[in-house]
Amino acid sequence: MTSNPRALPRSLGSAGPRVFPLALGCMGMSGMYGSADESESIATIHAALERGVTLLDTGDYYGAGHNEMLIGRALKDRRDTALVSVKFGALRAPDGSWIGIDTRPAAVKNFLAYTLVRLGLDHVDIYRPGRLDPAVPIEETVGAIAELVKAGYVRAVGLSEVGPETIRRAHAVHPIADLQIEYSLISRGPEAKIFPLLAELGIGVTAYGILSRGLLSGSRPSGPGDIRSYMPRFTGDNRTQNERVIHALARLAAERDTTPSRLAIAWVLAKGPSIVPLVGARTRKQLEESLGALDLELSRDDVARLEAALPAAAGSRYPEPQMRILDSER
Secondary structure, three states, X not given: OOOOHHHOOEEOOXXXXXXXXXXXXXXXXXXXXXXXXXXXXXXXXXXXXXXXXXXXXXXXXXXXXXXXXXXXXXXXXXHHHOEEEEEEOEEEOOOOOEEEEOOOHHHHHHHHHHHHHHHOOOOEEEEEEOOOOOOOOHHHHHHHHHHHHHHOOEEEEEEEOOOHHHHHHHHHHOOEEEEEEEOEOOEOHHHOOHHHHHHHHOOEEEEEXXXXXXXXXXXXXXXXXXXXXXXXXXXXXXXXXHHHHHHHHHHHHHHOOOOHHHHHHHHXXXXXXXXXXXXXXXXXXXXXXXXXXXXXXXXXXXXXXXXXXXXXXXXXXXXXXXXHOOXXXX
């Protein structure tokens, strides 16, 4: 695949590493979208690394640490083959419910100590708060990560779901490698104010939700254990309206003899060399489907046609309580 120009490495900003143009998001391997098979999850991570994928993305709160331990097992005999990006700060109750965010400097260092043990690593490559903590100035949080960079426990600093003011303040403390944010054909909000600022500051993007959590591929929630069961885009009238979007993408994909998933991922890849899509593959079959997007070349006209054909999704990205805490939506 190295002969494919669309498979050439991309830089995560001026302060981050160069990575394969697709990264593997591992959240779904820890029950967030229903049950997952651990042996298949590990086989998928191995297959991704063998196909050239370099960046694995996780959060210390995915499955209450399960996801990090899973990645640790997967990397046990191949520690030097992957870069690992970790989100921290979300607080969970034993029943899995969200109970807040903590990004105080002491908490930052405490969270990382546990993360390194679970991963079995002596450092993480990118470390980022999963959400903005309204009780802690971003300067203090980033300053604590900067100390961990200086000590060798972290290689680069990232952010997640924050807006322009927070990005500027954080970047003034320490160079930011990338912003992780939801971005897809039907979730294009970051284009207005956030992406222009990232370009100005030399900050990359790791885009998650590139299939709108499977909506664009026609996927449906698998049951109560699937977080999509509570997401507005998958329920009621919103789902009915979004079916039209799904069908429109499917028609456009059929014209190119490809799949909706590959076409949606190829669109993200075509939006700029500083954007690295996170593919949430839980199986080797899903991984191969996603990697096939690298074989699609989209012209500017192709991109414009897709954008004109697919309106914004009906329904917000998260339930209202979660939307209210997103700094990126302010």
